[in-house]
Amino acid sequence: MAVLAALIILTAASLRADETCSSPYLARIEGQEEFVYVWTLGVEGLGDGSDKLVTIDVKPGSPTYGKVVHSHSVGGRHEAHHGGFTDDRRQLWLCGLETSEIFIFDVHTEPARPRYVKTIANFEKITGGAVGPHGVYALPGRVLVPCLSNAKDHGGRTALAEFNNDGDYIATHWMPTRETPGIVGGEFADGYGYDARVLPRKNVLLTTSFTGWKNYMRPFGDVAKDAEAMKQMGNSMVLWDFHTRKPKQVFHVPGAPLEIRWAWGETHNYAFTATALTSKLWLCYQDESGEWQAKEVAQIGPEGGVLPADISLSADDKTLFVDCFGDGKVRVFDVSNPHQPRQTYERTIGRQLNMVSQSWDGRRLYFSSSLLTKWDKSGEDNEQFVRGCRWDGKELKPAFELDFTALKLGRPHHMLFGSTHIGG
Numbered sequence: 443m444a445v446l447a448a449l450i451i452l453t454a455a456s457l458r459a460d461e462t463c464s465s466p467y468l469a470r471i472e473g474q475e476e477f478v479y480v481w482t483l484g485v486e487g488l489g490d491g492s493d494k495l496v497t498i499d500v501k502p503g504s505p506t507y508g509k510v511v512h513s514h515s516v517g518g519r520h521e522a523h524h525g526g527f528t529d530d531r532r533q534l535w536l537c538g539l540e541t542s543e544i545f546i547f548d549v550h551t552e553p554a555r556p557r558y559v560k561t562i563a564n565f566e567k568i569t570g571g572a573v574g575p576h577g578v579y580a581l582p583g584r585v586l587v588p589c590l591s592n593a594k595d596h597g598g599r600t601a602l603a604e605f606n607n608d609g610d611y612i613a614t615h616w617m618p619t620r621e622t623p624g625i626v627g628g629e630f631a632d633g634y635g636y637d638a639r640v641l642p643r644k645n646v647l648l649t650t651s652f653t654g655w656k657n658y659m660r661p662f663g664d665v666a667k668d669a670e671a672m673k674q675m676g677n678s679m680v681l682w683d684f685h686t687r688k689p690k691q692v693f694h695v696p697g698a699p700l701e702i703r704w705a706w707g708e709t710h711n712y713a714f715t716a717t718a719l720t721s722k723l724w725l726c727y728q729d730e731s732g733e734w735q736a737k738e739v740a741q742i743g744p745e746g747g748v749l750p751a752d753i754s755l756s757a758d759d760k761t762l763f764v765d766c767f768g769d770g771k772v773r774v775f776d777v778s779n780p781h782q783p784r785q786t787y788e789r790t791i792g793r794q795l796n797m798v799s800q801s802w803d804g805r806r807l808y809f810s811s812s813l814l815t816k817w818d819k820s821g822e823d824n825e826q827f828v829r830g831c832r833w834d835g836k837e838l839k840p841a842f843e844l845d846f847t848a849l850k851l852g853r854p855h856h857m858l859f860g861s862t863h864i865g866g
Contacts, residue, residue: 459471459472459473459474459475459801459802459803460475460802460859461475461799461800461801461802461858461859462706462754462755462756462757462800462801462802462804463701463703463754463755463799463800464527464580465526465527465529465579465580465581465639465640466640466642467529467580467581467582467640467642468527468529468531468580469527469529469530469531469864469865470864470865471859471861471863471864471865472861472863472864472865473861473863474502474801474802474803474806474861475500475801475806475859475860475861476499476500476501476553476554476860476861476862476863477497477498477499477500477501477511477553477554477859477860477861478497478498478500478799478808478828478830478857478858478859478860479495479496479497479498479525479534479549479556479857479858479859479860480495480496480497480498480810480828480854480855480856480857481493481495481522481523481524481525481536481854481855481856481857481858482494482495482496482513482522482812482846482851482852482853482854482855483519483521483522483812483815483852483853483854483855484515484518484519484522484852484853485847485852485853486519488847488850488851488852489850489851489852490515491519492515492516492517492518492519493515493516493518493519493520493521493522493538493852494513494514494515494516494522494851494852495513495514495516495534495536495545495547495556496510496512496513496846496851496854497510497511497512497513497554497555497556497860498510498511498828498844499511499554500806500808500830507842508830508841508842508843508844509844510844510849510851511554511555512554512555512556513851514547514556514558516536516545516558516561518541519540519815520538520539520540520541520543521538521539521540521541521658521659521814521815522536522537522538522539522855522856523537523538523539523576523577523814523855523856524537524576524577524578524855524856525537525577525578525856525858526577526578526579526580526585526858527549527578527580527858528580528585528607529580529581529582529583529584529607530550530607531549531550531864532548532549532550532607533546533547533548533549533550533559533607534546534547534549534556534858535547535578535585536578536856537575537576537577537578537587538575539574539575539576539590539655539658539659539814540574540655540659542565542566542573542574542575543561543562543563543565544561544562544565544575544578544587544609545558545561546558546559546560546561546562546609547559549860550864553860553861553862554860554862556860560609562605562609565603566593568611569589569601569603569611569614570601570614571592571593571594572589572591572592572593572600572601572603572614573589573590573591573592573593573596573600573655574589574590574591574600574654574655574658575587575588575589575590575603576588576589576590576635576636576637576652577637577638577856579638579639579640581604581640583606583607584604584605584606584607584612585604585605585606585607586602586603586604586638587602587603587604587605588600588602588635588636588637588638588649589601589602589603589635590634590635590636590652590653590654590655590658591654591655591656591658592654595654595656596654596655596656597654597655597656597674598632598633598634598635598651598652598653598654598657598674598675598676599616599617599619599633599634599654600616600617600633600634600635600654601614601615601616601617601635602614602615602617602635602638602649602687603615613687615687616633617631617633617634617635617649617651617680617689618631618633618680618689618692619631619632619633620632622689625689625690625691625692626690626691626692627691627692627693627694628692629692630677630678630692630693630694631678631680631689631692632651632676632677632678634651634652634653634654634675634676634677634678635649635650635651635652635676636649636650636651636652636676636698636699636700637649637650637700637701637702637715638702639702639703639704639713640684640704641684641704641711641713642684643708644711644728645683645684645685646681646682646683646684646734647681647682647683647684647687648679648680648681648682648702648704648713648726649679649680649682649702650676650678650679650695650699650700650701650702650715651675651676651677651678651679651680651695651698651699652675652676652698652700652718653674653675653676653698654674656671656674657671657674657675658814658816658817659816660816661816661817662814662816662817675697675698675719676698676699677694677695677696677697677698678692678693678694678695678699679692679693679695679699679715679724679726679736680692680693681693681726681734691734693726693735693736694736695715695717695724695736696717696719696720697717697718697719697720697721697722698717698718698719699715699716699717699718699724700715700716700717700718700750700751700752701715701716701751701752701753702714702715703715703753703754703755703762704755705755705759705780706755706757706758706759707758707759710759710780711727711728712725712726712727712728712780713725713726713727714726714753714755714762714777714780715753716742716750716753716764717750718749718750718751719747719749720747721741721742721743721747721748721749721750721766722738722740722741722742723738723739723740723741723742723750723762723764723775723783724736724737724738724739725737725739725780725781727780727781739780739781739782739783740775740783740784740785742764742766742773743766743768743769743771743773747768748766748767748768748769748771749766749767749768750764750765750766750767751765751766751767751795751796751797751813752764752765752796752797752798753765753798754798754799754800754807755777756800756804757802757803757804758804759777759778759780760776760777760778761774761775761776761777761804762774762775762777762783763798763800763807765791765795765796765797765798765809766795767794767795767796767813769790770790770791770792770793770794770795770825771788771789771790771791771795772788772789772791772795772798772807772809772838773785773787773788774786774787774788787836787837787838789837789838791809791829791831792809792811792825792827792829793819793822793823793824793825794811794812794813794818794819794823794824794825795809795811796810796811796812796813796855797809797810797855797856797857799857799858799859801859804833804835805832805833805834806830806831806832806833806841807830807831807832807833807838808828808829808830808831808857809827809828809829809830809831810827810828810854810855810856810857811825811826811827811828811846811853811854812826812853812854812855813855815853818853824847825847826845826846826847826852826853826854827843827844827845827846827854828843828844828846828854828857829842829843829844830842830843
């Protein structure tokens, strides 16, 4: 009976899949992903020059496997960056960092051909001055939108915004600063934001920090040479009471901590992040006394920095993929002991490398190239691609690749999974 029960559990787990780093509130794909949706930055003079949602067929055995089967231009260039689904997975929301517009698509009616629904064009006004919506994170009946900047000075002071699934504004929660009372570690609060992720069973929301509009919309070479601009970078992570949306604790995490990846195990109360400017891997965890801590746990790449941009944690919490924009390599860490990560593998994916999306079974990974319009490399190093790979637990093997420049599609950034089969 014990063996039978184990088989039932394993079978159920294999039938309900997704990207490993999605919201726990999100309706799940049944089986494996069929499409990869790519939010793509328009390039002036390339194709129609507009930002667009591109759909790639990744169904096994499909005659169009690894090919673009649909694209929809939103008109204009908005600094396409991240997006996310509503909890029922009927809609995909896509954010523009420059114009603060959010484009909403129906991905339920015909998943292979997402249908544009509407645009939230007054984000700055209705949120009370937050700008630079960075991404969209599914919550029950609503979405959370972490931002990067504000309308007053285009600096790093920013907020989290909430909307219901119909696109109606609910609330704005401003990031804490040193003036915010009653917060442990409040002296480290800088008001900056980037990613936001929830661990429901512990009632905690974790946020990270990057930089403001006047930096991310400026050429990176100029920013790097400007000592004052380099001081305007986030150096904090904030732990919030999720239910009340109140900040509780601030951690000093120097070097712009970006993506957050909570562990999935029921007793694994920890999350990873990577600092872009210092190339460090950090762990935020609950210690044995129930207190939350944050500490540096590994160097990423050689000393000098490789600009880690995105990370992906496997569903069993044992393997962490780290994309490094600086040298175009993905580095794989064994994080079975999260306090002592150990690099086990690396591979060059391209001349520049940004996002990574991993299937729930850990067998498929997808990589994209673009970071920001004015931060991407130039000349021959300005490769713009989506590449699919298979992972056998030891090495990556190419499955397909798409040259987005040759296809006149632009600069591919965030990737999300789609399917015709969605469960609960």
